Amino acid sequence: VVARGRSVLNPSAAPAGPGADAAFVCEVVTIGNELLSGRTVDTNFAFLARVLEAAGARVLRHESVADIPDAIATAIQSAMSRVPLVVVTGGLGPTPDDVTRKGVSVALGRPLSLDPEILENLRTRWRARGGRDPMPPNNELQAMVPRGATVLPNPVGSAPGLQLQHEASTLFVLPGVPSEMEAITRASIVPWIEARAPRSVSYFTMRTHGIWESVLAEKLADLPTVLPGYLVAFLPGGGGVDVRLRLPGGDGASVDELRARARSALAERIGPYAFGVDDDSLEGVVGKLLVARGYHLAVAESCTGGLLAGRITEISGSSAYFERGVVCYSNGAKTALAGVPASLIEEHGAVSEEVARALARGIARESGAQVGLGVTGIAGPTGGTPEKPVGTVHLAAFAPEGEWHRKLALTGTRSSIRDRSVASALDLARRLLAGLPQPG
Numbered sequence: 001v002v003a004r005g006r007s008v009l010n011p012s013a014a015p016a017g018p019g020a021d022a023a024f025v026c027e028v029v030t031i032g033n034e035l036l037s038g039r040t041v042d043t044n045f046a047f048l049a050r051v052l053e054a055a056g057a058r059v060l061r062h063e064s065v066a067d068i069p070d071a072i073a074t075a076i077q078s079a080m081s082r083v084p085l086v087v088v089t090g091g092l093g094p095t096p097d098d099v100t101r102k103g104v105s106v107a108l109g110r111p112l113s114l115d116p117e118i119l120e121n122l123r124t125r126w127r128a129r130g131g132r133d134p135m136p137p138n139n140e141l142q143a144m145v146p147r148g149a150t151v152l153p154n155p156v157g158s159a160p161g162l163q164l165q166h167e168a169s170t171l172f173v174l175p176g177v178p179s180e181m182e183a184i185t186r187a188s189i190v191p192w193i194e195a196r197a198p199r200s201v202s203y204f205t206m207r208t209h210g211i212w213e214s215v216l217a218e219k220l221a222d223l224p225t226v227l228p229g230y231l232v233a234f235l236p237g238g239g240g241v242d243v244r245l246r247l248p249g250g251d252g253a254s255v256d257e258l259r260a261r262a263r264s265a266l267a268e269r270i271g272p273y274a275f276g277v278d279d280d281s282l283e284g285v286v287g288k289l290l291v292a293r294g295y296h297l298a299v300a301e302s303c304t305g306g307l308l309a310g311r312i313t314e315i316s317g318s319s320a321y322f323e324r325g326v327v328c329y330s331n332g333a334k335t336a337l338a339g340v341p342a343s344l345i346e347e348h349g350a351v352s353e354e355v356a357r358a359l360a361r362g363i364a365r366e367s368g369a370q371v372g373l374g375v376t377g378i379a380g381p382t383g384g385t386p387e388k389p390v391g392t393v394h395l396a397a398f399a400p401e402g403e404w405h406r407k408l409a410l411t412g413t414r415s416s417i418r419d420r421s422v423a424s425a426l427d428l429a430r431r432l433l434a435g436l437p438q439p440g
């Protein structure tokens with residue numbers, strides 16, 4: 001049934017160029033009607049893609065298939081004809097709509113039979129969780145195993161995973177419940193790949209804020225010459241652009257050396273737009289700057305309605321430097337909570353440079369914090385005027401280092417305007433505290 005494409009097993013036959021070192025390739029098949037109807041987001045694929053790649057197997061293709069045995073069988077057959085490793089998740093549950101076992105059985109021509117050991121485990125588990133005796137016969141379906149399968153223990157649930165060899169390809173079949181899929185992947189698949197893959201794949205990510213993707217690409221145009229063998233990806237989203245480099249397999253240099261080369265080449269070209277690396281966040285970086293200076297921070301937000309304080313306090317340990325956040329949505333609240341003079345609002349309007357500055361200064365003064373941030377703007381979709389259209393946002397940062405204001409002219413939905421206002425406010429604080437040039 002299954003025809004082999006062997007070249008993928010042979011690193012020397014892999015295509016040349018960046019990424020050629022990741023010659024151990026695989027495909028992922030996710031199964032479930034709920035995935036195809038858009039009711040469930042395919043987070044299992046995202047997890048598998050990251051973890052398999054980190055272990056050293058490059059994912060070349062992903063297919064989602066409905067709960068139909070023949071469709072599942074076809075997907076598995078064709079994936080196994082292309083690559084040495086196929087991972088399947090979903091459809092191993094105890095209900096009649098879970099037909100992945102049947103699909104595997106058809107794909108590989110292996111009959112299903114009841115595995116007494118799995119059945120005994122299922123019964124023990126059923127009783128331990130207080131299930132009625134006898135266990136419903138539906139649950140016994142989970143003990144049906146295609147001939148020749150190795151059973152992979154499930155440390156967190158009832159349905160075990162399965163591993164099957166067919167010609168030169170290995171198939172892993174995992175339950176769909178994310179926690180169970182993750183546990184079996186880590187316990188059984190990752191070590192299996194690590195024992196076979198030529199080397200694991202490593203990345204270096206430089207995180208930026210406040211620079212367009214296209215401008216960034218221009219600044220990094222000479223990267224292929226400066227960092228040969230590195231594979232560059234620009235990943236916009238979340239209020240900034242990440243530049244992610246896949247490190248080359250290369251010249252005997254260690255991963256640390258390869259990362260250091262990437263870091264210095266990128267830092268030199270991106271300059272103050274780069275706020276961190278890998279898993280760094282703007283709020284985390286601002287937190288570190290505050291701690292280093294022994295400062296406390298207070299924020300007064302209008303159009304972001306507490307989102308700024310929310311992000312700052314996502315950092316565990318933020319109580320060491322975050323004093324308070326107030327949501328002063330009405331004009332009265334701006335005066336009462338952040339000491340903004342009513343006359344200033346009267347004269348310039350609530351969405352203005354003057355009021356943003358007064359919010360930042362005022363909340364610092366009211367709270368005794370050294371650093372204050374103020375945000376006021378029009379998030380839309382209603383409320384814009386010709387002079388102050390939707391997306392007009394004024395930010396201010398006040399600190400012993402100085403007082404900065406920035407006006408944003410954002411477009412997009414209410415939620416994206418609010419999110420980007422928060423990111424820009426954090427970036428304003430970052431640059432002010434770090435002694436970098438003012439953005440904009």
Ligand code: AMP
Pocket residue numbers: 030031032034035040041042043044045089090091092093098175176177178
């Ligand atoms: P199953 O093994 O097909 O019975 O899946 C059990 C549950 O796991 C489903 O109801 C979904 O909630 C979840 N699930 C299955 N496949 C996925 C997937 N690819 N991504 C995220 N959740 C999933």
Ligand code: MG
Pocket residue numbers: 031032033067090091092093097098176
């Ligand atoms: Mg299902």
